[in-house]
Every structure is written in C-alpha cells, then in structure tokens.
Amino acid sequence: MVREWAGWIADTRLSHVFQEISWVIPVSQSMHIVCVAIVFASASMLGTRLLGFGASGRTVSQLVGSLIPWMYGALAVLLLTGLVQTIAEPLRQFVTPEFWWKMLMVICELLLTVWFARAVRRDPGRWDAAPTRPKGARLFAVVFVGLWVAIVVCGRLIGYTWSYYAWIFRFPAVHG
Amino acid sequence: MIPPMGDFLNSLEQTTLASMVRGDTGLEWLFPQVEIVHVLALALVFGSILMVDLRLLGLNSRTSAVSRLSAEVLPWTWGAFAVAALSGGVLFISKAHTYFYNLPFRLKFLCMALAGINMLCFHFGDYRKVARWDLRSPPPVGARIAGLLSVLLWVGVIFCGRWIGFTT
Numbered sequence: 001m002v003r004e005w006a007g008w009i010a011d012t013r014l015s016h017v018f019q020e021i022s023w024v025i026p027v028s029q030s031m032h033i034v035c036v037a038i039v040f041a042s043a044s045m046l047g048t049r050l051l052g053f054g055a056s057g058r059t060v061s062q063l064v065g066s067l068i069p070w071m072y073g074a075l076a077v078l079l080l081t082g083l084v085q086t087i088a089e090p091l092r093q094f095v096t097p098e099f100w101w102k103m104l105m106v107i108c109e110l111l112l113t114v115w116f117a118r119a120v121r122r123d124p125g126r127w128d129a130a131p132t133r134p135k136g137a138r139l140f141a142v143v144f145v146g147l148w149v150a151i152v153v154c155g156r157l158i159g160y161t162w163s164y165y166a167w168i169f170r171f172p173a174v175h176g
Numbered sequence: 177m178i179p180p181m182g183d184f185l186n187s188l189e190q191t192t193l194a195s196m197v198r199g200d201t202g203l204e205w206l207f208p209q210v211e212i213v214h215v216l217a218l219a220l221v222f223g224s225i226l227m228v229d230l231r232l233l234g235l236n237s238r239t240s241a242v243s244r245l246s247a248e249v250l251p252w253t254w255g256a257f258a259v260a261a262l263s264g265g266v267l268f269i270s271k272a273h274t275y276f277y278n279l280p281f282r283l284k285f286l287c288m289a290l291a292g293i294n295m296l297c298f299h300f301g302d303y304r305k306v307a308r309w310d311l312r313s314p315p316p317v318g319a320r321i322a323g324l325l326s327v328l329l330w331v332g333v334i335f336c337g338r339w340i341g342f343t344t
Contacts (some may be wrong), residue, residue: 033215120255
C-alpha cells in the first residue's frame with residue numbers, strides 16, 4: 001500500500017518539479033538543518049534549565065517567553081521543508097522505518113511543546129520557583145530533550161538506511 | 177620547508193582511525209555515527225550563536241542584558257564547537273583528499289573564518305563598551321551589523337556543509 005501511495009505522490013506534477021530542479025532538495029535540507037538547530041538548541045536550554053543547571057540568569061517563564069515563539073516558527077518551517085522532501089522523494093521516506101519512528105516522535109514532541117508552553121504561561125510562578133515546580137518537571141525535561149535527540153538521529157539515518165530498505169523490499173530507486 | 181600537501185593528506189588517510197571511519201575494518205556504521213554526533217553538535221553551535229545574534233539584532237530576549245545572555249550561552253557554544261570540530265576532524269581524515277579539494281568544503285571554512293573575524297571585531301569593538309548599552313534593544317549599529325553578519329555567515333556554513341554531502 002505504501003508503495004502505491006509513494007508512486008502516486010512521485011507521479012504528481014509537483015513532485016516532478018521538485019525532482020527536476022536540482023537545488024530544491026539541497027536547499028530544503030539546509031533550511032531543515034537551520035531550523036533543527038533552533039529547535040534543538042532551544043529545547044536543550046529549556047531542558048537543562050528545568051534540570052537545575054544552565055541559563056541560571058533567567059527564569060523558566062522568561063526562557064519560555066523568548067524561546068517558544070522561535071521554536072514554533074522553526075517547527076513550521078521544518079514541517080514545510082520536510083513535506084517538500086517527502087513530495088520530491090516519497091519512496092525514500094516511506095520504505096524507511098526510521099521515517100515513521102521520526103514522525104511518531106515528532107507528533108509527541110509537538111504535543112509536549114504546546115502543553116509545556118501553555119502550562120508555563122498559565123501559571124509562571126509555579127514553574128519559576130524550584131520548590132513549587134511540578135514533580136514531573138525533571139522527567140519532562142529528560143523526555144523532551146531525549147526525544148529531540150532521537151528525532152535528529154532518525155532523520156540523519158534515513159539518508160543512510162533508505163537504499164538498504166528499498167533493496168530489501170525490491171523497490172525501484174526513484175532516482176540517485 | 178613545508179612538506180607537500182598531498183603527503184600530509186595521505187598520512188592523515190593512512191591513520192588507523194581514518195581507515196576505521198572509512199569502514200575498511202568492517203565498521204560500516206562508524207561514519208554515520210560520527211556524522212550524527214557532528215549534526216547534534218553543530219545544531220547546538222548554531223542555535224546558541226543565533227540566540228545571542230537575535231538579541232544583538234533586537235529581535236529576541238529584549239529584556240535580558242547582552243553580557244548576561246552571552247555569559248549564559250557561550251559555554252554551550254564553545255562546548256558544542258569542540259565536539260563539532262573533533263567529530264568533523266574525524267570525518268575529514270577518512271577522506272582527506274576528497275574534502276580538501278572540494279569547493280563547498282573550502283567555502284564552508286571560508287564562512288567560518290569570516291565568522292571568526294566578525295566575532296573578534298565585535299569583541300574588541302562595541303562589546304568593550306557593553307556596559308553602556310547592555311540593556312538597550314536594539315543595541316548600537318555596530319553590534320547589530322555584527323549580529324546580522326554572524327547569522328548570515330553561520331547559515332552559509334550550514335548550507336555549504338550540507339552541499340558537501342551532495343558533491344563528495
């Protein structure tokens with residue numbers, strides 16, 4: 001079924017345009033990395049702040065106020081550039097298990113980010129003072145940063161494992 | 177006398193580490209693993225630099241003092257930079273000739289050198305009088321220019337870095 005979907009997407013006019021213009025994929029991937037950097041560095045800063053080290057000059061709510069809007073913006077660009085790459089090379093993504101793991105973790109992270117940002121904005125005082133901070137805050141920080149690491153790892157792995165899976169499932173390479 | 181470049185690149189490629197990363201000893205996954213470390217580290221380098229640059233441009237953290245923000249962020253930048261440089265060095269020696277003569281690789285290092293010069297100019301320029309404008313947002317023109325150049329050059333580093341993967 002996945003093969004039919006991939007074939008259908010690869011046959012669309014948009015996919016052809018993306019495949020034929022040589023710079024679309026490299027530029028899209030580069031923008032993707034720029035935004036990965038924004039999201040990953042922000043998440044690391046927030047996570048370590050919650051764990052009690054790093055960014056000690058600012059409160060949790062100040063960090064949320066300055067980092068979250070940029071994270072949302074970068075996430076939007078990540079989804080858009082990821083979509084461009086998927087439309088251009090659907091088979092590469094769909095045959096690779098790392099892609100589906102990555103998508104699952106991305107959904108989890110989107111929910112975690114929105115939940116965390118809203119919780120801090122609703123009651124900043126509770127998150128700013130270490131003694132009143134919710135008990136799960138440290139666990140949240142570890143999962144939050146850990147999942148972003150796993151997402152980056154899976155993202156980079158797709159570029160290496162996809163041709164192996166395409167070969168296993170005897171799918172024709174779309175190109176390259 | 178300077179030894180010929182080719183000899184130097186050869187000796188790098190002939191090290192045990194280089195042949196292991198190349199996959200000569202059966203560890204085919206070593207290169208991707210080192211590359212993943214490189215990507216995670218460069219994300220922290222660029223992301224942390226961007227936090228300071230955006231403050232210099234008056235686009236973010238407007239209420240934080242510039243000196244305080246850079247003191248908070250710089251340990252991340254340098255720590256991650258050390259990891260990125262080390263992992264990048266390991267990737268380089270595995271195919272030293274290929275990378276050394278690769279145009280995007282050279283442009284990447286040009287961008288990094290210019291980013292370094294830009295940082296030094298800022299450090300010994302407007303930043304010496306930071307106490308006078310620490311809480312101003314946007315800061316003086318010189319600091320804003322330094323912030324903008326830094327963003328552009330580091331985006332250039334990332335684009336060239338990704339471009340290397342398409343040309344080697």
